[in-house]
Amino acid sequence: MELAYALVIGALTASGVYLMLRARTFPVVMGLTLLSYGVNLFLFSSGRLATGGQPIIGSTADYADPLPQALVLTAIVIGFAMTAFVVVLALRNQADNDDDHVDGRRPAPSPDEDNEEDKGR
Template structure:
């Protein structure tokens, strides 16, 4: 159970980082969402991964910690608000620039990018 949970968190994290490094806004938004899911699962796992346990504090009963569950619920609400904000921000960028490229240099070859960097740095 723990190995499957750890692999799931690892796959979500690596997929999220890969999508964050893309040059379009939609994969960046999906990557942020996957990373937030991975963090939520990690926080949830800190409260123990026991199945069939009683949620009662007692001398003989093992219980799961309710604090990580409360943190995950809060993180879900904040993550939803952040995702909505980033989607609106990316739609505004698409409307203003007529493309959804993250750095604003869509379709330029390497020589044009080097020329632009030389103009910015002054070298």
């Protein structure tokens, strides 16, 4: 179970980071969402994984730590609010700049200068 769990967290985080480095706001928002899923799962696992345990010490041999569950709940709520805000901000960007590039506009104003710059790179 631990291995599968770790792989899921790793895959979510890696995809999240990759998407966050994209140049458009939609993939960035998706990336942030995936990253927060990965983080929430990670936080949940910090209390150790246990199946069928009760969150009370002494009730069963194998108990589940209730604190990370509370932390994850808080993190989910906060992450949800923040994602909603980013979506609104991305829409505002789209409306203001007629483009969903993260820098407002794609960097391609005058063709001559740009081509020279590209060759320079």
